Amino acid sequence: MVSPVQSLLFSLEFGSFIAIAALSFSVIYRVVGMINFAHGEWLTIGGYLGVLIAGQVGSILAIPIVIITSGLVGYGLARTFYRPLRRSGAGPIMLMLGSIAVGYVLRGAFRIVFSSEPRTVILPTQVYRFDAFGGFFVNSTQLLVIGMAVLVIASVHLMFKRTDVGIAMRATGSDEDLAEVCGVDTSSIRRNTWLAMSGVAGLAGFLIAASTNVFPLMGMEYLLLLIAAAILGGIGSAYGAIAGAYIIGGAVTLTTSYLPSTFTTLGTGVAFLILIVVLLIRPSGIADVEVAT
Amino acid sequence: MSYTTEINRRLDWVKQRATAAPVSIVLITVGVLLAFSPVGIVYPDFLLPAVDLGILTALYGLVILGVNLQVGHTGLINFGPHLFFGVGAYTMAMMASSGSFAGVTFGLPIPVGLVAAVVLSSAVGLLLGSTSLQLRDDYLAIVTLAGAEIFIRLINGVQPIFGGQTGIQNIPQPIGAVAASYKTGLTATLLIFSGILVAAYAVVTKLTDAPYGRVLRAIRADNDGARSIGKKVGRYKLVVFVLGAALAGFAGAMVPLYNGSIAPTFTTITLTVTIWIGMLMGGAGNNRAVIGGLLIIMGIRLFTRFMNTYSPVGGGFFAPLRLMLIGIVLWAVIYYKPEGIWGDPDRLGEVFTRK
Secondary structure (H helix, E strand, O other), rough: OOOHHHHHHHHHHHHHHHHHHHHHHHHHHHHHHOOOOHHHHOOOOOOOOHHHHHHHHHHHHHHHHHHHHHHHHHHHHHHHHHHHHHHHHHHHHHHHHHHHHHHHHHHHHHHHHHHHOOOOOOOOEEEEEEOOHEEEEEEEHHHHHHHHHHHHHHHHHHHHHHHHHHHHHHHHHHOOHHHOOOOOOOHHHHHHHHHHHHHHHHHHHHHHHHHEOOOOHHHHHHHHHHHHHHHHHOOOOHHHHHHHHHHHHHHHHHHHHHHHHHHHHHHHHHHHHHHHHHHHHHOOOOOOOOOOO | OOOHHHHHHHHHHHHOOOOOOHHHHHHHHHHHHHHHOOOOOOOOEEEEEEEHHHHHHHHHHHHHHHHHHHHHOOOOOOOOHHHHHHHHHHHHHHHHHHOOOOOOOOOHHHHHHHHHHHHHHHHHHHHHHHHHOOOOHHHHHHHHHHHHHHHHHHHHHHHHHHHHHOOOOOOOHHHHHOOOOHHHHHHHHHHHHHHHHHHHHHHHHHHHHHHHHHHHHHHHOOHHHHHHHHHHHHHHHHHHHHHHHHHHHHHHHHHHHHHHHHHHHOOHHHHHOOOOOOHHHHOOHHHHHHHHHHHHHHHHHHHHHHHHHHHHOOHHHHHHHHHHHHHHHHHHHHHHHHOOOOHHHHHHHHHHHHO
């Protein structure tokens, strides 16, 4: 039996993956107005780039390179696959279907290029053990994951509240035409959003690959979790998504560690159950965004 | 009298008589007779995948009719038909199986299983529909998808009840049991299922051609407008949602009856994606067109299956290529022809394009 503090630590770590991923998903939804069902694959891209890059340059230096490269790759994909659809007049549902299509293409490509074997980013890891609170341990990777989550959340917060780009992003998300009339270059805002948030999603993938491993279907496993977190928080609300992520992370970790081992796959099922219940009781989520017609 | 007018006259004669009801009756009768006849049909083995996929196409046809009723006619975005298909399939499997390697089985007669399958999948549809149909399009899509994922986690995870990855075996195969040979049984199954599909098509078309169908399309075009002229929009949506769920559940219940076993691989999201591709490619909102679209995408799947068997590259390389192809086809349909090959772009505008 794991001690409660240990469970809490695992929940924090798992919640941090989801928080970073859900934040990027939510900001893209808010600004660009698109539910990206291939967002899980955006994580996988970061994981694989991490495997490739960390092998070359070492661990800590790899993080900024992974963020930049996965930002470029994610933006390239959005430009190649999503922009033509949007320009041809596809509505939100069609864009959603388009992203499902992109997910299929990317998962197939991962399997061909990297094979189905799980890969991992090898980081030098230090383990710290404590005897307090029934005994628990922390390793440096977990600290890195939690630290990066705090850093990302703080940067996105500052960008949204303090910088002109952030304000322009919020304006584009609220009313694109009005923003354009006010002199906001909305197409460059879209580009920057995809660049930055694909980078953030890539970072989440990198951290997952460092903490566990990366495989072609990894993104699929996280997709509904991060959607659940985003909806729980009120989709399009960055802060809600973060709160939602830690709730989902806690729920999944706790069910997995306290249920008999035959039922471990139900851990994520619990997250989806939370998602549905939230949509039924309070579809606007914690942060109260209007969604029902 | 020229030769061509004579042919045309005869074609018209055929067209007048070959409506859905007689075609379905003939298909089912021939299928049943074939199953009971002592004749063993012989055809080359390489045609087996085609017959096998044909059977699946007939069942997917039932699902696509239901989804088209929901999405194409009423504008309810259902991303989880594989949930209802799976509920139907597992209910039938667990009810009818007489002792499986893993999982709970009841060994009841098939008709009981069939009723239970349709009732249970409708009940799941009722539960999901009565709670979430008031949500916006994209949220409804996510709820249906999440509901389906929970079900898949459940059947994968709770092995003592649902058999986990191994699924449920030992399900009676009524057609296979009486047929003279394996190939005869398969052919008879294809004929009977196609007959059922044609009958379902006739019923659904009757519904959508009736004033009832016009109300559905009015709801799709303008939810509040339909409500303002006194239509009970919520009631209509719920009925359509449950109807689609029941059709998918019925189709799912057929799978264990010809396959003899059921496993989680039959109810993956690829089923839903195939259905959506077929619906969009044919033309959502048109019952005949969606079945045409389904035939095309299943034809592509058959072609790739042949390619897989006879191509020099290994399956480890080919399987992901097939998945990529599904993605590319879906993307291309949305980009080049979102209204479908036989669809009417004006009728689809409300749901699928930016207003």
